[in-house]
Amino acid sequence: MRKTVSWAACALLLAWSAAAAAQQLENPRTDYTAYTRPRGRASVGFFKADLGVIDEILIGTYPLPWFAFPWLNTTVPSVYFKARSPWFGPLTLALGGAALYVDGKAVAQLADKDASASAISTTGSFDASYRFDQPFTLSLGFDYAHLRAIGDSSDEATSVEGASTAHTYSTRLLGEWRLSRVFALSLLFRYLIYQSPISADGTSSTDAVTVTSDLSAESTSQKRFTVVPGVSFEWQHWELNAGVGYGVFYLPVLGLATAKSWPVLDLAFAYRFDVYH
Numbered sequence: 001m002r003k004t005v006s007w008a009a010c011a012l013l014l015a016w017s018a019a020a021a022a023q024q025l026e027n028p029r030t031d032y033t034a035y036t037r038p039r040g041r042a043s044v045g046f047f048k049a050d051l052g053v054i055d056e057i058l059i060g061t062y063p064l065p066w067f068a069f070p071w072l073n074t075t076v077p078s079v080y081f082k083a084r085s086p087w088f089g090p091l092t093l094a095l096g097g098a099a100l101y102v103d104g105k106a107v108a109q110l111a112d113k114d115a116s117a118s119a120i121s122t123t124g125s126f127d128a129s130y131r132f133d134q135p136f137t138l139s140l141g142f143d144y145a146h147l148r149a150i151g152d153s154s155d156e157a158t159s160v161e162g163a164s165t166a167h168t169y170s171t172r173l174l175g176e177w178r179l180s181r182v183f184a185l186s187l188l189f190r191y192l193i194y195q196s197p198i199s200a201d202g203t204s205s206t207d208a209v210t211v212t213s214d215l216s217a218e219s220t221s222q223k224r225f226t227v228v229p230g231v232s233f234e235w236q237h238w239e240l241n242a243g244v245g246y247g248v249f250y251l252p253v254l255g256l257a258t259a260k261s262w263p264v265l266d267l268a269f270a271y272r273f274d275v276y277h
């Protein structure tokens with residue numbers, strides 16, 4: 001009797017693992033990994049919306065900034081993409097990038113009504129994901145983020161024009177262990193390699209004098225590490241990735257890092273559906 005129960009439990013465990021591996025292949029996690037969505041499959045959520053144009057190419061956007069018009073009197077357009085390796089096997093590589101533009105109307109609403117400015121945020125990423133025999137995936141990534149703002153403000157007597165820049169280099173490691181077709185455990189580790197001083201240059205002029213400045217500021221207590229344990233749920237059409245941890249907080253979309261450690265909430269929730277096959 002014990003032998004029969006043992007064989008039954010072993011068979012159930014193997015079937016469970018096989019089902020979990022099949023779920024990984026059908027709907028792999030796209031955040032922090034090298035994976036894309038299957039051709040024609042779309043995902044729409046509050047924070048991200050994307051589409052698998054073909055099996056190897058994913059394009060998307062960040063929905064919330066597009067709907068900021070009632071508060072900012074303008075939209076904040078954004079786009080991101082990911083292109084992965086075309087071969088089949090346990091190792092997958094991918095390159096990704098994103099861009100976001102904030103024009104002067106939004107800055108004027110957020111700051112001084114008399115000020116105007118524009119900002120461009122660009123990010124780039126390289127990912128490598130390896131799927132082991134068991135339903136376990138390990139993903140290594142490298143991220144670059146750059147923010148450049150150009151602004152000016154003026155009144156009857158004075159004009160001020162200038163620009164500021166900042167950029168960040170970081171790396172990350174994500175382990176995901178899928179226990180069933182629906183549920184998985186994850187652990188995200190991020191390390192801030194380098195964050196540049198925030199530099200600003202400007203010119204202030206009147207009828208009598210012109211002053212040119214070149215300033216920079218750098219934190220003396222920059223933190224480096226972030227650890228976020230989490231869970232993942234993959235239903236037929238819904239997906240939820242959630243984690244709570246502590247460490248350096250990376251600004252959503254912009255990708256720039258904070259100088260201090262904070263509680264970190266990582267959340268992604270979306271609905272999947274097929275647009276075409």
